[in-house]
Amino acid sequence: MSSFITELVYTAVIVLSCMIMWLRTQRIYELSGHLGIKYFRLSMLFFGLAFLSRFGLSVVNLYSLPHDYTVLLNVAFTYCLMAASLFLVFSLTWKRFERFGVVEGTLFVAAFVIALIEFVWIPNLIFPLQLGIVGYAIAITYRNYLDSRGQKGAGMRQLYFAALVIAFLGYLFNFLVIYIAPYFPWVLYYVDSITVVLFLILLYGVLKVTRDG
Amino acid sequence: MAKKRERLEVIHDILVAVRENHNSIKPTRLLQLSNLSPQMFRDYTEELVEKKFIREETVSGKKTYSLTDKGYEFLEKYKTIVQFIDNFGL
Secondary structure, X not given: OHHHHHHHHHHHHHHHHHHHHHHHOHHHHHHHOOHHHHHHHHHHHHHHHHHHHHHHHHHHHHOOXXXXXXXXXXXXXXXXXXXXXXXXXXXXXXXXXXXXXXXXXXXXXHHHHHHHHHHHOOOOOHHHHHHHHHHHHHHHHHHHHHHHOOOOOHHHHHHHHHHHHHHXXXXXXXXHHHHHOOOOOOHHHHHHHHHHHHHHHHHHHHHHHHOOO | OOOOOOHHHHHHHHHHHHHHOOOOEOHHHHHHHHOOOHHHHHHHHHHHHHOOXXXXXXXXXXXXXXXXXXXXXXXXXXXXXXXXXXXXXX
16 A cells, blocks of 8 residues: 555656646747647656556556456556657657658657557567667757757756656666566665656756746 | 748747837838748748737738737747757757
């Protein structure tokens, strides 16, 4: 029961952070129509949904609900997490892909196909993929930070880069936890703490800019 | 060579030009102030009218543009928008 309450608090912090980021950026997106802002918002929306699905799995376990729910929530979790990561990277790279005509529909399809492959053929496929995607995002944000050094906004770019490094470590530990958690269950708390720190950094970044809006 | 203006910057410049002309400006004058080609100017003004940032009015047979509330709000929030895009490298 205590782990369920921990999961509840953990989910509440992350989902609430995502919801605030989604709402705080709504008006600036409506006014600007900027695609980077759109994809960043979609990423936060899907992260929120992913963690809600994960919490759903805890509810299913607690009340011993039918196995079908576990399957459904697992697929939903993988789909949302993949969509969130893909949109996060796309928010940083959309201008490069614009000329190839890559549209957001492609990302939805890719996330769905990956969720399906993970469920049917390759369990835990999501972890190496997430590491690759976040690793790519780290490279881009690091370059963005270097480009902006000494300029206004460099501090936040540095923080965003740090947040993604934290995300990478979170995914890496998560990957390892699958194999070592049975022996060291406390490791999970560290992974969850890392994730909470990541979302609080992102929330801070969003609130810092939009506080006057 | 001067850096090519981003879409948002062009919109900002057009709206500022309208505002600074007592919120009523003729197309020819706006074209001069916006530094755009006639085709680009037409595309932008059509988009801005369609998205209700500016309104097109005909006074004494002459067409003028003026800002709507949404246009003013865009100008008010422009700094926040640019800062957000810049901070997150979007």
